[in-house]
Amino acid sequence: MAHKEEQEYHKITRNTRIIAVGNQKGGVGKTTIAVHLAAALGERGRKCLVWDLDVNCGSTRHLGIPDGLNVLGTFEVLTGAESAQEVIVRPGDLDGVTLPKNVELLPAHVKLEGLDRVLAARNSFVASPDLLIAPLESLRGQYDYILLDTAPNLTTPTIAAYKAAAYFLLVTTPESFAIDGLNNAMKYVANAREAGNRALRLMGVVVGKVPGRGTRLSSELLDYVDRTFAGGDAFMQPYKTTINASTVIPSVQKDGRTLFDTDPEHKIAWQFRALASEVEKRFEQLEAATGKEDKSNRVGPAEDVRNG
Numbered sequence: 001m002a003h004k005e006e007q008e009y010h011k012i013t014r015n016t017r018i019i020a021v022g023n024q025k026g027g028v029g030k031t032t033i034a035v036h037l038a039a040a041l042g043e044r045g046r047k048c049l050v051w052d053l054d055v056n057c058g059s060t061r062h063l064g065i066p067d068g069l070n071v072l073g074t075f076e077v078l079t080g081a082e083s084a085q086e087v088i089v090r091p092g093d094l095d096g097v098t099l100p101k102n103v104e105l106l107p108a109h110v111k112l113e114g115l116d117r118v119l120a121a122r123n124s125f126v127a128s129p130d131l132l133i134a135p136l137e138s139l140r141g142q143y144d145y146i147l148l149d150t151a152p153n154l155t156t157p158t159i160a161a162y163k164a165a166a167y168f169l170l171v172t173t174p175e176s177f178a179i180d181g182l183n184n185a186m187k188y189v190a191n192a193r194e195a196g197n198r199a200l201r202l203m204g205v206v207v208g209k210v211p212g213r214g215t216r217l218s219s220e221l222l223d224y225v226d227r228t229f230a231g232g233d234a235f236m237q238p239y240k241t242t243i244n245a246s247t248v249i250p251s252v253q254k255d256g257r258t259l260f261d262t263d264p265e266h267k268i269a270w271q272f273r274a275l276a277s278e279v280e281k282r283f284e285q286l287e288a289a290t291g292k293e294d295k296s297n298r299v300g301p302a303e304d305v306r307n308g
């Protein structure tokens with residue numbers, strides 16, 4: 001892109017969609033889906049931020065930052081020591097860390113464990129559940145999507161994510177959905193709404209780790225997921241695109257890479273592309289239906305953007 005044109009492009013105020021990616025159940029694929037969905041949206045030209053809110057640093061590791069590296073991130077932002085802007089990891093910021101195209105990261109570090117102790121000792125008018133509201137507001141307009149990768153338990157950053165997000169994306173596996181159903185997810189969305197985030201809404205369910213197509217277990221469980229939503233709000237429905245189980249996922253995750261980087265033609269990379277397309281289509285319909293979208297605030301057609 002020519003320099004002038006690029007400058008103009010960066011002036012665009014983006015219609016920032018803030019999504020809490022969640023499930024109170026551990027290991028269902030929240031982190032995998034937050035990171036790969038961001039990479040797939042990034043490939044479509046959308047600028048994305050993955051914000052790691054988990055003390056286990058899942059998305060930070062997934063995006064290639066090793067545990068030992070003492071990066072500033074969520075802890076500093078939530079304790080007010082740094083602005084979100086200051087600690088975001090952008091391409092070229094860290095040696096050996098290659099982020100997916102158009103994806104930036106607000107990392108977590110294990111020191112996040114000490115957050116509650118630090119918060120209890122400080123004098124602040126901001127209640128813990130509200131800690132993410134102002135930092136997210138400060139980023140509004142800079143990203144098309146902010147994906148909040150939450151922990152499987154109701155830690156302070158996870159509660160804050162539910163309180164500040166506009167959308168909740170439920171990630172589940174067929175098995176865990178069969179066991180837990182929608183109850184927990186709906187309960188926490190309802191709690192966040194009661195606690196003051198009246199705008200929070202479920203924007204759909206992504207079913208991941210689906211056993212190979214054609215297995216009886218797989219189709220029975222997927223039927224069950226579909227039946228649960230039959231006749232419900234169109235925007236709550238599971239996405240048609242499901243993500244298969246494959247050993248390639250733990251393998252890339254362990255290496256701190258994404259499939260878009262290691263094996264972009266892999267079937268699962270294409271599933272994530274299809275999911276990204278479906279998510280965008282659903283947002284367009286959702287925003288048209290609720291009339292919430294400010295047309296002057298819209299991003300142009302998908303095209304290349306450069307981070308930073």
Ligand SMILES: Nc1ncnc2c1ncn2[C@@H]1O[C@H](COP(=O)(O)OP(=O)(O)OP(=O)(O)O)[C@@H](O)[C@H]1O
Nearest residue numbers: 026027028029030031032152209244245246249250
């Ligand atoms: N589609 C998949 N196929 C196979 N393995 C997967 C798939 N998705 C995720 N996994 C693996 O399952 C494990 C849990 O995934 P992930 O970390 O994304 O879940 P999570 O919900 O974020 O977990 P936590 O609740 O601990 O944060 C990881 O080892 C990951 O590599």
Ligand SMILES: [Mg+2]
Nearest residue numbers: 030031054058
């Ligand atoms: Mg995780």
